[in-house]
Structure formats: C-alpha cells, structure tokens
Amino acid sequence: MPSAIPGFHAVVPAGGAGTRLWPLSRAGHPKFLLDLTGSGRTLLQATVDRLLPLTGAGGVLVVTGARHAVAVADQLPELGADDVLAEPSPRDSMAAIGLAAAVLLERHGEDVVLGSFAADHVIDGSEAFHRAVREGVVAARAGYVVTLGIAATGPSTAFGYVRSGALLGLDGAPTVAHASGFTEKPDAETATAYLATGEYRWNAGMFLVRARVLLDHLAAQLPALAAGLREIAAAWDSHARGEVLERVWPGLTKIAIDHAIAEPVAAAGGVAVVPGDFTWDDVGDFDSLAQLLPGDTLGDETAVLRLDAAGAFVVPGAGRAVTVLGLPDAVVVDTPDAVLVTTRAHAQSVKSAVDGWRAAGREDLL
C-alpha cells in the first residue's frame, strides 16, 4: 500500500444518470452505484478504494445529489457522516467541486490540495495512478491546476484531449508539463492527427489543485458563484447549513468546471498536465462496457444462450434466460421492467431510448 500524501484530499463528484447505459443505469439508481465490472464493488466503491490509500482515513469527500446521499453512505461505510456532501439540486460540476473545495478549506485550512475524480470511471493500474497523483500534487502545491492526461490507446472520438507543452521541471514532479490547451471531442481524422504529434492525451476530467487556488480562480472568473459557495461552506458544519443552503444554492450558476476554470486558466498558462499511464475508461456506453469486461456477459453466464451470436453482449439482469440467435454484434440488456435490444454500433445512441420513453410519458422507466 502506498503511504498517504499529507494535506491531500480527494473529492468524488457522484452525479450523472449514465443515460447511455440505460436501462441498467436509471435516474434513481445511476451508473456510479452499479457494479459494472463484476468485481463485487460498484464504480463508486472502487473509486474510493483507489483513493483512500492516497488520502488516508477521512480524506475522501463525496458530493452527490440529495436523492442519492443515503445510497452513497450505505455503499461507503468507511466514510464518516461529514464525508458525504448532499446537494439540494444539481447545479453542474463547478458548484459541486467548488462546494467541496470551500468546505475543505474551512475544515483543513490553506494547505489543502484536492484531487477531483469522477465516481463512475474505471481505472486499471493502481501504481501508475498513484504515481501520477503524487507528481500532480507537487505541481498543485506549486500553484497549478493539474489535469491528468491519459495515454490514449487509440484515436477515440468519445473523449476530449489535452495538449502538453514544455516540462515544468519541478522537483518531485519530473513528468509534469504545461498544458497548452484543451479540445472538445474531435472527429476521427483530427483525433488521429492529434495522436501523431505525441502531444495529446485524453482529458479524463481528473485534476489536482490547491483548494485556495481553485477558489481564487473561481472568484476571478465567476465572483458571485465563488461568494455563494464560500457562504454555504462557512455554514456547512453549523446549524445554519439548512437555512443558508435553501437561500443560496438555487441561485448558483450552473456551469461545468471545464468551462468555468480549466479552459480560461489554461489559456492564461495556469494549467499543467501530469501523464497518467494507466488504463482508464469512462464506461460511456455498452460497447465500451463490453470491451472492458473479460467475457461478453455482465452477470450470470448460465442465463445466456448464444447461437450464431458469438460476442453478443448480454446483461441478464432480471433472472431470466436470454437467448441471442444470429446477431453477433447484438447488445441485450434485460432488467425487471425494461429490456433493450440494440447493436454495439448503436451504443452511443442509447440515450435516444431514454428520450423516447420520456416523450411517451414513461417517467417510471427512466
């Protein structure tokens, strides 16, 4: 086990419905609460398992919606009651992570470095992950917003990219470089061109920064949002929390942290990249889930019969027998109240099924 990094705290935003994994993932039981790898641990649990050795006990803070707070606490008995922050309503990632930063600053003071890691990603390679975080914390202490740049395994069009510039040359962080900018998800040709330069890595949305630096950037970019979060954080561990939350939270600006901080700060030279040479996946759809798993079944293999359908991906999630005949590229997801039949090539379109059922008035299925 690695030793804990002094002053380092992990923030785990646990949100998002994972609609491209519907009907496995639902609004009321989203992706991060599911064991999608068959490991016996949910994505949230695996995320916390990966982080606790780096932070030490009490060093992980989960930020989630009020409707999921009980489920999150149930899945993470190793966390204390103060380690789960419940948002009254979704206000996007800047409010979630900014709240965590402000609370950490209140609780632990100016030296806190936070790392933000989504609750619903899959990482394989703890050692490389731990090394990247350690180097990143060094650069964060030096004042940078440090993003983890994942070694791309191919020209994916499903992820954004971060471009590395010159090495920072920091002691204890030999691989950390300046970030010269972020890109949105590219088309395949552009992605291939990116990789050919050797300068681009996947932007996995994981970053490290001093809480104080993050909040100062926020105060510069969005002063009202920064002030609101500071007011809430000051009241968080007091009897006033409920009153302040009720009054301030609904008015907070809804914005993603990438747009609020990462992009403008990168343009100003304040973002660094630490290379992460571990396997990472955001398990964005059933095709990526299928590629992640050792077999082609998530669940009880004996409940599945494939005939002329080798490689068909099946989730027998309702205790029923699933037969796939003549469709090698099929995806079949069976749940107690909904079954989805599609193909791997259509995996990115599964969100449209959620839209379709919503349009049909079937909120019960979402």
Add this chain to the structure above:
Amino acid sequence: MPSAIPGFHAVVPAGGAGTRLWPLSRAGHPKFLLDLTGSGRTLLQATVDRLLPLTGAGGVLVVTGARHAVAVADQLPELGADDVLAEPSPRDSMAAIGLAAAVLLERHGEDVVLGSFAADHVIDGSEAFHRAVREGVVAARAGYVVTLGIAATGPSTAFGYVRSGALLGLDGAPTVAHASGFTEKPDAETATAYLATGEYRWNAGMFLVRARVLLDHLAAQLPALAAGLREIAAAWDSHARGEVLERVWPGLTKIAIDHAIAEPVAAAGGVAVVPGDFTWDDVGDFDSLAQLLPGDTLGDETAVLRLDAAGAFVVPGAGRAVTVLGLPDAVVVDTPDAVLVTTRAHAQSVKSAVDGWRAAGREDLL
C-alpha cells in the same frame, strides 16, 4: 352463416409444441392455445369457430394430449365433455385422427364424413373455406380421401405440395380433381417450377374422408393399428375405456397420417384435391407470424419503442417495456422467464434455441 352439412364431423388434432415459436409457445402451453393473431381468440378457438357452422353443434371433436385436455376444454365451453378426446401419450397423427374416426363411427354410424383440420393454422376467407369443404364432402362421400390444396401465394420451401390431375366430374363438386401425388418441401427452384405448371398447390394437411373409408385404408395398410384403434373406440364411451386405453394405446404404431394413408392411397388413385382459394398459414415461425399481423407488435404497442428499427417484430409478453434500437429486422419475444432476440432471417432456426436450453438442462424453459 352457412347451413350445417348433414353427417359431417370435424376432427381437430391439437398437438405439437410449436418450437419455432419458442418462447411464446411452450411444451406446457403450446401454439394452439395461444392468441397469435391478436383477435382475442386462440388458434384452437378460431379453428373451432370456423368449423362449427359447417358441422352444427356437437359436430367438432378435438383430439389432444392428456396434459392439455383441461386447457382445451376451458377454451372451448361450447364443446361437450364427449367432444374432447384425451390421448394418454403422443402416438403421432395417424393414431390421433384414426381414434377420432373410429369413435365417430361408433357414435354416428357408417355415413359419417370427417374433416381433419389442425388446431394451429390460420385461415382467412370463411366463404372460400366453406365452399371447399362442401365440395370436398361430396367427393368424400364418393369414396375419396380429399385433400385441400391451397392456392400458393409464392414458391414456398416451407410447405409440401399436392399435384392435381383431371377433374373428377362429380355433381356438386365441380372443382375437385384427382391428386396425382404429394411432394415433400422442395427447394426454391423446384417450388418455382411447380408453380409454373399451374398443377401444384400447397398441401396444408387438411383432408376430408368417410370415417369408414379411412379405417378401411388403415386396415389395409396397418392392420394392427386399425384393430387397436377399433378396440379402443368400442370401449371409449364405456367404463372399460381406461383399462383398454392403458393396455392398447402404448403399443400403437407411431406414424404420420401422410405416410400411413395419403401417400399410398394417392399412388393407388384414391386421393382427390379440392382447391382452397382462401388465405392459409401454418404460422410456422416468427417471420410468418409477423407477416400475418397487421402491425409489427403482438400485444401492447405502447410497450414497444422502435428507434431506427422500423419493422422489427416485437412480442411484449411480460408487461415490460421493450426498446429496439438500430435493428430493423429484429425479432424480440419477451416472456416472464425467457427473452429471445433474433432476426427474421433466423426465424426457422429458433428450434435450435429450444435444443440449446434442453442441452443446458433447462427443461423449465421448454
């Protein structure tokens, strides 16, 4: 309504598991007990509905397996207790129909003409059907085994064919012709050649014959089987039925009526063909079922969402929502304990799913 034909009795063999319609059709709840057309009537009920006007009340005799006798009687309250013959075990179609013929002869005497009509076929066009039966009965009274030859709608390779020869020239049966022979299911080229001659029609396995003539043919071809059936029939409406059945039934020859009677008698010139210019389908698989239905759903259309999957055939048979995305030729059959996902092109292979689950020891699914 047509008037009843004096002395005419209909025999409805209700057997067969319909394995190509699995998991809708099961050994314990086979095809003939299902409403496959969405009409509100099962195939068995629709068959009896079609026949009762021609026979009059009390004129339909259903022959089925002992395990289905209660379900058959439940579905047909218009039938009397004597109108359902329960076979102790399956001994193929010759024993089933021969038993019915022998019982009819015991009950109603020498003038009985029987027509045999499978319980799991779909017919559209009552008037043409009734006309064909009426003409066929005339030819049956004249001593022929009369088969209904269905006007082919295309060169199907799923059905056998019957070839017509010269007209019999019987009064009251102007369209009935000699049958010059039967063929097995042909390949596509052969089927096309058949249709080009204008002499071939589909052999739907429906035929009309005097009970006495049928049993005499049987006595000539398979005397032991004929004697066994005669002995059982003589005891059927007495206290001795159970004892005789138990003793004689297990030893009866298992043979299809086509091989036992139709083919040898045709070779000897004793078979006639009455043209049936109605729509007929044996609903042999999900592709033919899909073509039969007005829409692409058997069941609650609001339980189905098709996206980039127009024409996908769905049976939402478990009260769950079924989504098909990106598979226009899919077949999805959802039942409480089993879901089948395949394509229309693989419809004929569905039997292999039944074989596969049997090999896996899952008799509960069959």
